[in-house]
Amino acid sequence: MTAPKEAWITGIGIVSSLGEGLDAHWDALNAQRINVDEKRFAPYIVHPLAPVSFDAQIPKKGDQRQMEAWQRIGTYAAGLALDSAGVKGDREILGRMDMIVAAGGGERDLAVDLAILNAYMKGNSGPAFLNERLMNDLRPTLFLAQLSNLLAGNIAIVHGVSGTSRTFMGEEAASIDAARIALARIQSGQSDITLVGAAHNGERTDLLILYEFDDFNLKDKFDPVWARDKHSGFALGSAGVFLVIESREHAEARGAKPYARLSNVVTDLAQRKQPGAVTKSLEALWSKLGMPKDNGALISGATGVEPVTSEEKAFLSAHPGCAVRATGTSFGHTLETQFPLGLALAALSLSRGALFPPNDPTGLEVEMAETPTQIVVMGAGHWQGEGMALVEAIK
Amino acid sequence: MGVVTSLGAGKADNWKRLTAGESGIRTVTRFPIDGLKSTMAGTVDFVTVDPPSSTGLTERLADIVTEEALGQAGIGRTGDFPGPLFLAVAPVEVEWPQRLEVARAISKSDFDVNDVLAVSGGGKFTPYHRRFMFGSVAGHLAEKFGTKGSPISLSTACASGATAIQLGVEAIRRGETDAALCVATDGSVNPEALIRFSLLSALSTQNDPPQGASKPFSKNRDGFVMAEGAGALVLESYEAAVARGAKILGVVAGCGELTDSFHRTRSSPDGKPIIGCVHKTLADAGMTPEQVDHINAHGTATPENDKMEFLGISAVFGERAKEIPVSSNKSMIGHTISAAGAVEAIISLLTLEHQRIPPTINYDIPDPAIPFDVVPNVARDARVTAVMSNSFGFGGQNASLILTREPI
Numbered sequence: 001m002t003a004p005k006e007a008w009i010t011g012i013g014i015v016s017s018l019g020e021g022l023d024a025h026w027d028a029l030n031a032q033r034i035n036v037d038e039k040r041f042a043p044y045i046v047h048p049l050a051p052v053s054f055d056a057q058i059p060k061k062g063d064q065r066q067m068e069a070w071q072r073i074g075t076y077a078a079g080l081a082l083d084s085a086g087v088k089g090d091r092e093i094l095g096r097m098d099m100i101v102a103a104g105g106g107e108r109d110l111a112v113d114l115a116i117l118n119a120y121m122k123g124n125s126g127p128a129f130l131n132e133r134l135m136n137d138l139r140p141t142l143f144l145a146q147l148s149n150l151l152a153g154n155i156a157i158v159h160g161v162s163g164t165s166r167t168f169m170g171e172e173a174a175s176i177d178a179a180r181i182a183l184a185r186i187q188s189g190q191s192d193i194t195l196v197g198a199a200h201n202g203e204r205t206d207l208l209i210l211y212e213f214d215d216f217n218l219k220d221k222f223d224p225v226w227a228r229d230k231h232s233g234f235a236l237g238s239a240g241v242f243l244v245i246e247s248r249e250h251a252e253a254r255g256a257k258p259y260a261r262l263s264n265v266v267t268d269l270a271q272r273k274q275p276g277a278v279t280k281s282l283e284a285l286w287s288k289l290g291m292p293k294d295n296g297a298l299i300s301g302a303t304g305v306e307p308v309t310s311e312e313k314a315f316l317s318a319h320p321g322c323a324v325r326a327t328g329t330s331f332g333h334t335l336e337t338q339f340p341l342g343l344a345l346a347a348l349s350l351s352r353g354a355l356f357p358p359n360d361p362t363g364l365e366v367e368m369a370e371t372p373t374q375i376v377v378m379g380a381g382h383w384q385g386e387g388m389a390l391v392e393a394i395k
Numbered sequence: 396m397g398v399v400t401s402l403g404a405g406k407a408d409n410w411k412r413l414t415a416g417e418s419g420i421r422t423v424t425r426f427p428i429d430g431l432k433s434t435m436a437g438t439v440d441f442v443t444v445d446p447p448s449s450t451g452l453t454e455r456l457a458d459i460v461t462e463e464a465l466g467q468a469g470i471g472r473t474g475d476f477p478g479p480l481f482l483a484v485a486p487v488e489v490e491w492p493q494r495l496e497v498a499r500a501i502s503k504s505d506f507d508v509n510d511v512l513a514v515s516g517g518g519k520f521t522p523y524h525r526r527f528m529f530g531s532v533a534g535h536l537a538e539k540f541g542t543k544g545s546p547i548s549l550s551t552a553c554a555s556g557a558t559a560i561q562l563g564v565e566a567i568r569r570g571e572t573d574a575a576l577c578v579a580t581d582g583s584v585n586p587e588a589l590i591r592f593s594l595l596s597a598l599s600t601q602n603d604p605p606q607g608a609s610k611p612f613s614k615n616r617d618g619f620v621m622a623e624g625a626g627a628l629v630l631e632s633y634e635a636a637v638a639r640g641a642k643i644l645g646v647v648a649g650c651g652e653l654t655d656s657f658h659r660t661r662s663s664p665d666g667k668p669i670i671g672c673v674h675k676t677l678a679d680a681g682m683t684p685e686q687v688d689h690i691n692a693h694g695t696a697t698p699e700n701d702k703m704e705f706l707g708i709s710a711v712f713g714e715r716a717k718e719i720p721v722s723s724n725k726s727m728i729g730h731t732i733s734a735a736g737a738v739e740a741i742i743s744l745l746t747l748e749h750q751r752i753p754p755t756i757n758y759d760i761p762d763p764a765i766p767f768d769v770v771p772n773v774a775r776d777a778r779v780t781a782v783m784s785n786s787f788g789f790g791g792q793n794a795s796l797i798l799t800r801e802p803i
């Protein structure tokens with residue numbers, strides 16, 4: 001087999017509760033800014049999307065109308081990534097650009113659902129009731145705004161990314177695997193250039209209900225992720241993050257400037273019935289990643305839910321020299337988007353020659369004075385799936 | 396290989412019924428059909444799960460086909476499959492029976508969403524979280540069958556089954572693994588799923604008789620028929636399979652994929668993405684169109700798909716498009732959506748094994764605009780060395796496979 005090709009991150013698109021674009025995020029992180037809304041879904045806490053003018057990346061109103069919020073967020077972030085990579089509108093490249101999207105589904109029409117449920121509970125529903133209400137009340141194109149693979153579909157329609165298109169599903173793990181497969185395809189020559197990422201709308205009551213079933217939502221009071229020992233939970237966040245990853249030779253041939261190198265992505269599915277399984281899994285992934293320096297930097301997608309966050313902490317306490325940053329504190333939990341978010345912030349930090357400051361009263365996150373050359377991105381899903389990536393500076 | 400469709404469980408039963416031209420489509424009895432425009436589907440009624448849910452049935456169907464496939468492959472040990480899992484599965488969400496259970500826990504009348512939220516936590520509905528996670532079916536299969544690494548759940552709409560196979564092929568070609576378990580499953584015939592497709596005017600409304608509804612390539616075709624099913628394939632590198640003395644059922648000679656960026660549900664009118672997809676697949680296999688001697692069509696029986704499939708095939712195959720046998724399994728088993736690409740790849744491999752092509756049934760009024768040889772109504776013995784299996788889906792998803800009996 002030929003040696004694996006080097007893969008560069010040449011485009012980053014990010015929109016979140018902290019704003020849009022790289023400069024806005026760099027400034028917000030350095031100012032340790034956190035944007036939470038404790039009122040709108042009280043007692044639940046969410047990190048709402050910062051005001052965004054979708055027209056800037058999705059010029060046709062008709063396209064915007066065909067999408068649910070998560071698709072608009074993702075299509076917007078994908079456009080930012082293409083701009084950042086300098087390939088926006090380049091039909092030749094876009095026509096052969098591969099795409100791997102990690103996706104959940106779109107929001108339900110809660111007014112329709114609630115009307116149906118209320119009628120059922122009052123007992124005025126015959127056998128045809130559900131059928132008739134759904135037939136009459138569902139917006140015909142709502143399905144397309146909910147379908148998982150239609151984020152990729154919308155990115156193809158709006159931006160013209162039309163090589164291959166795959167949508168991975170499965171919460172946090174979906175995007176870790178998306179990054180892994182994107183990298184493996186580039187390293188092996190199966191792809192020259194790939195758009196990879198995810199989007200999440202955290203301002204959704206139907207998601208709060210889903211996560212409330214197992215008591216995962218953060219309630220009443222916001223605390224940084226590492227300070228939720230006695231008050232565990234995640235605060236859903238809205239964010240869209242896409243990366244353009246390409247082989248070094250492809251990037252050099254078109255004169256593209258890299259932010260960082262994506263050197264490795266490793267994933268696991270720990271059987272979590274055993275206490276300590278996640279800690280063990282992360283330790284094994286750390287070894288597989290190529291044993292990064294113990295005094296390096298690590299960006300964690302820690303959720304703040306238990307027991308997984310404590311298991312992550314146990315892993316981190318075995319690597320005390322690492323400067324850790326938790327994206328969950330600043331951005332909330334963005335499910336499929338959390339891992340691409342970590343990759344984006346790692347690449348951004350490496351390209352700026354500094355790690356952004358800690359945002360953590362517990363002291364787990366420490367200052368990092370020196371210029372980082374390697375950043376590990378870590379993800380452990382709220383219920384399953386673990387992974388790590390190694391992102392390195394290009395000198 | 397393992398397969399379940401509305402015609403039955405297992406390769407033997409399905410092959411017998413497919414080549415007899417039987418239909419698995421019937422009037423839905425799982426839930427009331429009052430008020431629906433389309434009342435038939437290819438439901439798998441001989442498998443039930445408790446408590447009932449589409450995701451639960453989807454998972455059970457995947458179990459059944461995986462057990463059949465692993466039994467035939469004789470690879471690894473029980474609960475210890477030596478490779479990764481690629482699972483094509485429908486998007487997941489909380490379903491109506493569960494939604495109603497939660498509503499029943501609310502004590503007041505005229506409740507709003509905050510009242511729903513207030514009763515959702517506290518442990519009464521804990522299993523619903525796991526059941527309705529997108530990664531739940533893959534997590535279950537990975538644990539049960541001991542696949543290696545993080546399992547991948549994927550959706551490329553109606554092309555999902557083909558994409559699962561494609562991901563397995565790519566992993567083997569990269570040398571990451573000698574074997575991959577590729578599973579595609581769909582048990583999602585429920586009222587809302589049916590209504591969603593109905594509202595997009597995608598479904599046939601020729602309800603009577605239900606067996607006659609799915610009419611691929613016919614002039615009077617009026618949409619697809621929703622169906623359930625699952626398919627599982629154990630893929631191995633050819634060298635590894637030969638080395639362990641495995642019985643090789645066929646070869647995935649080529650895979651291709653090309654996105655259509657024209658519209659959310661319609662193909663580009665010039666057919667270029669389909670043509671490009673077929674060309675990429677041929678190139679991947681290192682084959683010319685002349686070497687393909689049968690096409691297992693996507694053939695959904697929507698007016699749009701069948702027309703575009705002919706346009707794409709005829710652009711690549713030229714005059715041969717009228718001679719090469721092109722049949723649609725969906726005429727008998729309906730459209731198994733997320734599972735279709737894998738179910739139809741398996742039927743393609745059975746076609747190669749038996750040298751017999753299943754028919755396109757319900758072909759009574761040919762569409763003169765689609766002059767395919769559709770193998771009308773009756774199975775046909777034929778020399779078949781290479782089959783192209785096509786899958787095209789919402790969101791511009793196009794994927795094709797070329798399957799052969801022997802390595803090319």
